[in-house]
Amino acid sequence: MGKIDLNTAGIGTRAIHAGQPPEPITGAVMTPVFQTSTYAQPAPGAWDWEYSRTHNPTRTALQDCIAALEGGRHGVCFSSGMAAIDTVARTLRPGDKVLCGDDVYGGTYRLFTKEWANYGIEFSFVDTSDVDAVEVPEGTKMVWVESPTNPLLKTTDIAKLAAKAHKVGAMVVVDNTFATPIFQRPLELGADVVVHSTTKYLNGHSDVVGGVVVTNDDAFAARLAFLQNAAGAVPGPWDCFLTLRGLKTLHLRMKRHDENGRAIAAWLKTRADVALVHDPGFGGMLSFVLRGDLAAATRFVQATSVFTLAESLGGVESLIELPAIMTHASVPAEIRASIGLPDGLIRLSVGVEDLPDLQRDLEAAFEAAAGR
Ligand SMILES: Cc1ncc(COP(=O)(O)O)c(C=O)c1O
The missing domain is CATH 3.40.640.10 (Type I PLP-dependent aspartate aminotransferase-like (Major domain))
Structure with a gap:
């Protein structure tokens, strides 16, 4: 050989x-x-x-x-x-x-x-x-x-x-x-x-x-x-x-992004306070629509402590953002509406931290969004 x-x-x-x-x-x-x-x-x-x-x-x-x-x-x-x-x-x-x-x-x-x-x-x-x-x-x-x-x-x-x-x-x-x-x-x-x-x-x-x-x-x-x-x-x-x-660690990171992403997507889909989950079926990127108004989504993204409120994605750390106001603000509002991108859509870049911490962090954000 x-x-x-x-x-x-x-x-x-x-x-x-x-x-x-x-x-x-x-x-x-x-x-x-x-x-x-x-x-x-x-x-x-x-x-x-x-x-x-x-x-x-x-x-x-x-x-x-x-x-x-x-x-x-x-x-x-x-x-x-x-x-x-x-x-x-x-x-x-x-x-x-x-x-x-x-x-x-x-x-x-x-x-x-x-x-x-x-x-x-x-x-x-x-x-x-x-x-x-x-x-x-x-x-x-x-x-x-x-x-x-x-x-x-x-x-x-x-x-x-x-x-x-x-x-x-x-x-x-x-x-x-x-x-x-x-x-x-x-x-x-x-x-x-x-x-x-x-x-x-x-x-x-x-x-x-x-x-x-x-x-x-x-x-x-x-x-x-x-x-x-x-x-x-x-x-x-x-x-x-x-x-x-x-x-050098791409393959290792992606495996963990995927494991965490799958678990969080499955969990979000079971929640009554989530209207819709966008999930490609692999990897660490997810977006979802919260039941409630833009103010509730804004409270959500400001309430996390492991997920950082920031643009970008794909790093080892988890990020959260509102695309309509942040990464996709350059897309005109009428185009966003026409493709089904509401102002309250929340995007997650699920990182490689410990899953229970990510889930607890999001749980706290759901509470904050509901005003509890
Ligand atoms: C899918 C995709 N392509 C291209 C870009 C642009 O890349 P950069 O920010 O490195 O210029 C981004 C940035 O967010 C992206 O998400």
């Missing part, structure tokens, strides 16, 4: 080893933080490393690790999830049509409708959770989905959607931030491109903002690398190091 290929090994082995051979000079087991902007060249232009906007070894390790986790050949990292999304949008041209899921992160909706729409790119929005009902019109250039969605946790059959999109020659981009490659690998399902806010589960410790695009398409990857260097929204080496460090 030969050596194990660390790019195709089990997902936990990939999280720990892919893209990270021991550093060749010292054998350092951990990829060093190459905190440098430039590199000494032995002769003019005769060196692989020229400038850290173009290349940085810590960034390369992170890119290769995430690409391997997603089953992709190319990973290209950015300074935020939005910079990753913006870079994919930059590959479009005036007149291009994009069919986008109707329940995407508010910042994605804002970037598409308030910025890229000004450059002649046409965006239309559709619920992709019932793929049979989705029509991908002729001439569509790109189909963009999140699955599960943020914050309604709707899921899309990516394989079916990709088959439909490819029939009309559209490329499929999946924002896989919520699912992570532990639960879903869109490239294996037929998607062309995967994006992540690495700020969330991939880093997992709420201490870095970052993004990545992964693809198996060599030409598209070359375009992304060009834009990464030309526009320059690159992550610093220290942030790449922290994200690599976070990635």
